Amino acid sequence: GDSVTQMEGPVTLSEEAFLTINCTYTATGYPSLFWYVQYPGEGLQLLLKATKADDKGSNKGFEATYRKETTSFHLEKGSVQVSDSAVYFCALSETSGTYKYIFGTGTRLKVLA
Amino acid sequence: DTGVSQDPRHKITKRGQNVTFRCDPISEHNRLYWYRQTLGQGPEFLTYFQNEAQLEKSRLLSDRFSAERPKGSFSTLEIQRTEQGDSAMYLCASSVPGGPYEQYFGPGTRLTVT
Numbered sequence: 001g002d003s004v005t006q007m008e009g010p011v012t013l014s015e016e017a018f019l020t021i022n023c024t025y026t027a028t029g030y031p032s033l034f035w036y037v038q039y040p041g042e043g044l045q046l047l048l049k050a051t052k053a054d055d056k057g058s059n060k061g062f063e064a065t066y067r068k069e070t071t072s073f074h075l076e077k078g079s080v081q082v083s084d085s086a087v088y089f090c091a092l093s094e095t096s097g098t099y100k101y102i103f104g105t106g107t108r109l110k111v112l113a
Numbered sequence: 114d115t116g117v118s119q120d121p122r123h124k125i126t127k128r129g130q131n132v133t134f135r136c137d138p139i140s141e142h143n144r145l146y147w148y149r150q151t152l153g154q155g156p157e158f159l160t161y162f163q164n165e166a167q168l169e170k171s172r173l174l175s176d177r178f179s180a181e182r183p184k185g186s187f188s189t190l191e192i193q194r195t196e197q198g199d200s201a202m203y204l205c206a207s208s209v210p211g212g213p214y215e216q217y218f219g220p221g222t223r224l225t226v227t
Contacts, residue, residue, distance in 0.1 A: 004155075043221055046217070100161055101148075
């Protein structure tokens with residue numbers, strides 16, 4: 001079945017450091033891909049998405065490119081802030097039917113001032 | 114846009130008791146999903162509604178679990194005879210018709226079974 005694999009955390013960075021969180025997927029067909037962020041005590045918020053190969057999703061300085069050839073959707077940010085500390089989830093959506101999500105296990109990011 | 118709301122936010126219950134959670138989706142969203150998230154894990158799909166019809170249930174949804182969406186608006190998730198293994202965050206999400214569009218998540222209901 002479909003699956004998503006994320007790099008394990010926690011990831012600890014200093015403020016203004018470069019961030020990469022790896023995400024790879026296994027799926028039949030061409031799923032849509034998403035990154036969600038979960039701040040402490042809050043629900044999941046959509047960060048960015050891509051619906052087809054070579055699409056780049058971007059939001060709030062975060063970027064991710066849908067790479068079909070490597071089945072990857074790595075999250076990047078050039079300069080992280082303390083306020084980016086959260087748990088980040090990579091997810092894919094089925095290509096038909098219910099369009100339910102398959103999530104990765106999440107990567108906790110801690111940014112130090 | 115009031116977003117997806119869930120009630121209660123926290124529930125503590127004793128093993129063997131029944132609990133019911135409510136989800137109010139964004140008003141124009143006809144698709145509604147329930148997920149369960151345990152500590153340190155990503156959310157896992159439980160069940161899906163399109164309008165009032167429950168179209169898919171995960172094998173995670175044992176016979177003790179039942180979900181409804183009367184009139185295609187709010188949804189309820191009931192767990193009967195709760196077990197300690199049911200302790201988790203229960204998330205509700207909704208999306209517009211068609212797909213695959215992004216899902217909007219509620220804040221979740223944290224269930225603790227003692």
